[in-house]
Amino acid sequence: xxxxxxxxxxxxxxxxxxxxxxxxxxxxxxxxxxxxxxxxxxxxxxxxxxxxxxxxxxxxxxxxxxxxxxxxxxxxxxxxxxxxxxxxxxxxxxx
Amino acid sequence: xxxxxxxxxxxxxxxxxxxxxxxxxxxxxxxxxxxxxxxxxxxxxxxxxxxxxxxxxxxxxxxxxxxxxxxxxxxxxxxxxxxxxxxxxxxxxxxxxxxxxxxxxxxxxxxxxxxxxxxxxxxxxxxxxxxxxxxxxxxxxxxxxxxxxxxxxxxxxxxxxxxxxxxxxxxxxxxxxxxxxxxxxxxxxxxxxxxxxxxxxxxxxxxxxxxxxxxxxxxxxxxxxxxxxxxxxxxxxxxxxxxxxxxxxxxxxxxxxxxxxxxxxxxxxxxxxxxxxxxxxxxxxxxxxxxxxxxxxxxxxxxxxxxxxxxxxxxxxxxxxxxxxxxxxxxxxxxxxxxxxxxxxxxxxxxxxxxxxxxxxxxxxxxxxxxxxxxxxxxxxxxxxxxxxxxxxxxxxxxxxxxxxxxxxxxxxxxxxxxxxxxxxxxxxxxxxxxxxxxxxxxxxxxxxxxxxxxxxxxxxxxxxxxxxxxxxxxxxxxxxxxxxxxxxxxxxxxxxxxxxxxxxxxxxxxxxxxxxxxxxxxxxxxxxxxxxxxxxxxxxxxxxxxxxxxxxxxxxxxxxxxxxxxx
Numbered sequence: 001x002x003x004x005x006x007x008x009x010x011x012x013x014x015x016x017x018x019x020x021x022x023x024x025x026x027x028x029x030x031x032x033x034x035x036x037x038x039x040x041x042x043x044x045x046x047x048x049x050x051x052x053x054x055x056x057x058x059x060x061x062x063x064x065x066x067x068x069x070x071x072x073x074x075x076x077x078x079x080x081x082x083x084x085x086x087x088x089x090x091x092x093x094x095x
Numbered sequence: 096x097x098x099x100x101x102x103x104x105x106x107x108x109x110x111x112x113x114x115x116x117x118x119x120x121x122x123x124x125x126x127x128x129x130x131x132x133x134x135x136x137x138x139x140x141x142x143x144x145x146x147x148x149x150x151x152x153x154x155x156x157x158x159x160x161x162x163x164x165x166x167x168x169x170x171x172x173x174x175x176x177x178x179x180x181x182x183x184x185x186x187x188x189x190x191x192x193x194x195x196x197x198x199x200x201x202x203x204x205x206x207x208x209x210x211x212x213x214x215x216x217x218x219x220x221x222x223x224x225x226x227x228x229x230x231x232x233x234x235x236x237x238x239x240x241x242x243x244x245x246x247x248x249x250x251x252x253x254x255x256x257x258x259x260x261x262x263x264x265x266x267x268x269x270x271x272x273x274x275x276x277x278x279x280x281x282x283x284x285x286x287x288x289x290x291x292x293x294x295x296x297x298x299x300x301x302x303x304x305x306x307x308x309x310x311x312x313x314x315x316x317x318x319x320x321x322x323x324x325x326x327x328x329x330x331x332x333x334x335x336x337x338x339x340x341x342x343x344x345x346x347x348x349x350x351x352x353x354x355x356x357x358x359x360x361x362x363x364x365x366x367x368x369x370x371x372x373x374x375x376x377x378x379x380x381x382x383x384x385x386x387x388x389x390x391x392x393x394x395x396x397x398x399x400x401x402x403x404x405x406x407x408x409x410x411x412x413x414x415x416x417x418x419x420x421x422x423x424x425x426x427x428x429x430x431x432x433x434x435x436x437x438x439x440x441x442x443x444x445x446x447x448x449x450x451x452x453x454x455x456x457x458x459x460x461x462x463x464x465x466x467x468x469x470x471x472x473x474x475x476x477x478x479x480x481x482x483x484x485x486x487x488x489x490x491x492x493x494x495x496x497x498x499x500x501x502x503x504x505x506x507x508x509x510x511x512x513x514x515x516x517x518x519x520x521x522x523x524x525x526x527x528x529x530x531x532x533x534x535x536x537x538x539x540x541x542x543x544x545x546x547x548x549x550x551x552x553x554x555x556x557x558x559x560x561x562x563x564x565x566x567x568x569x570x571x572x573x574x575x576x577x578x579x580x581x582x583x584x585x586x587x588x589x590x591x592x593x594x595x596x597x598x599x600x601x602x603x604x605x606x607x608x609x610x611x612x613x614x615x616x617x618x619x620x621x622x623x624x625x626x627x628x629x630x631x632x633x634x635x636x637x638x639x640x641x642x643x644x645x646x647x648x649x650x651x652x653x654x655x656x657x658x659x660x661x662x663x
Binding site (some may be wrong): 047050051053054057058060061062063066 | 156157160161162163215238240241242244314315318
């Protein structure tokens with residue numbers, strides 16, 4: 001009787017572990033596909049990020065800003081004069 | 096009967112022993128090779144290339160970064176109409192059709208390159224043609240948003256003998272190991288459909304992206320300096336020119352520019368000499384810009400004061416078989432040290448140099464860093480050593496007093512002069528302020544004091560003399576009124592076959608501002624200007640023009656008092 005109980009427990013344990021392995025194995029099997037999809041999406045986003053960064057840096061470069069300024073009609077500063085407003089001046093003081 | 100049992104037993108013992116032996120051989124002795132063979136059947140080894148680090152200016156704008164580009168290749172065995180394809184691709188790739196046609200005609204090949212560094216837009220246009228023989232290989236390339244600005248300072252990225260990316264010259268060369276990162280390797284196990292198996296995925300080992308350099312370089316000052324230097328070289332008809340701006344209190348290099356230069360985007364179209372940064376490699380006789388170093392040394396040694404007079408300055412000075420004249424053949428009896436600097440008097444400087452004497456001259460020059468590399472973090476710095484004491488003649492001592500007969504690089508001169516601006520303390524120049532690691536950590540590079548050639552008192556006195564020199568010297572017409580600027584012109588003769596070229600000079604101006612609390616020191620050097628040979632009429636106007644922009648940029652307003660202590 002005692003041997004039968006022990007044998008039964010072994011069989012039961014083997015069945016339970018087999019079921020667990022089947023369940024988790026099934027879950028992991030499709031994870032590889034998801035990983036592949038996520039990696040593809042990440043690569044696409046990284047690539048788009050690099051392309052946008054390239055555009056941003058080009059537009060915000062001083063070279064481009066100077067060229068755009070000239071097209072808009074801005075000119076190089078030629079005067080070395082400077083207007084300095086001291087604190088004693090009444091200009092733009094609050095009432 | 097018994098022997099039959101023993102025989103069978105022995106048979107099984109031998110059999111099991113054989114099995115154990117074989118298992119031992121497979122699992123212990125031959126384990127690694129068999130394991131590799133197994134992995135090669137179901138696993139894929141990938142090399143994960145690192146992304147090279149950026150180079151950013153002080154406002155965190157990347158002047159060097161990476162972009163996606165493509166190598167366009169073709170399989171000639173799948174090409175259907177060579178002529179049609181060549182003509183179509185020629186207009187997109189901007190390569191002549193004959194070159195493309197020649198590649199597509201190689202029918203014994205399965206892979207031929209057609210073009211490199213193709214951008215995303217062009218790649219999409221080619222892909223839209225749906226040509227069955229076309230393919231694209233993504234390759235990162237260096238990208239320069241500010242085009243060729245500071246090209247010789249930055250350097251470029253080429254290939255080494257093994258075809259790996261490698262930095263050459265400038266910052267790319269000096270900091271190549273920091274910038275390039277480390278290649279990683281990973282193992283990916285695929286199932287029957289080619290999808291990665293999670294349970295067998297190993298983490299990548301060793302891959303690390305390159306580190307990013309954050310510079311002291313101020314993009315605005317760099318842009319202004321480059322633009323005005325280029326315009327000045329053209330305006331004054333010089334063959335070349337260079338300039339740099341530095342913070343004398345920390346040694347931080349705020350800008351550096353030289354022309355002619357090169358475009359790092361097409362570095363292969365230029366010669367090696369174009370890659371070299373002349374500011375740290377080219378030597379020249381500095382002329383009058385060297386005089387403040389000698390004068391401040393003599394004041395520091397207590398040999399002269401600003402009001403000391405020169406007893407030999409009423410006529411040319413004879414030294415051995417040579418006669419030393421002033422640049423304009425004007426002589427001022429009993430001239431003071433202040434006036435010697437204002438008039439850039441060679442006879443006066445000969446007097447000061449002779450008073451200093453050879454031992455002290457060599458000692459002070461060494462403390463000023465003359466004859467040694469400054470230690471700036473750029474690849475390729477060179478500094479000609481000072482002559483040994485035994486090789487100095489009396490005429491060498493005399494001419495060194497006014498900056499002839501001695502060779503320095505512009506970087507040596509700028510660093511030495513900065514000691515006058517920094518209370519007598521010389522700092523080590525640095526371009527890089529900090530290094531950023533890929534995981535977000537920052538490694539600062541602190542300022543480094545190298546030496547103190549002169550006392551703070553001597554530095555202060557020399558500063559006042561230089562303010563007077565700027566206000567009353569030959570370059571006073573170009574000075575910025577309302578600012579106390581400490582500066583000196585230089586018009587150096589160029590050695591030619593044992594004598595000096597009478598028609599060509601190296602014109603320069605060096606100075607710092609504001610004199611009381613210097614925010615920057617700058618030197619501008621023009622090589623062989625043709626509109627005028629004088630530094631006061633060529634390099635000085637460029638210097639003051641850039642200085643005006645820098646003072647505006649820093650918000651430093653002019654004051655009513657722009658005179659020196661001696662004028663008050």
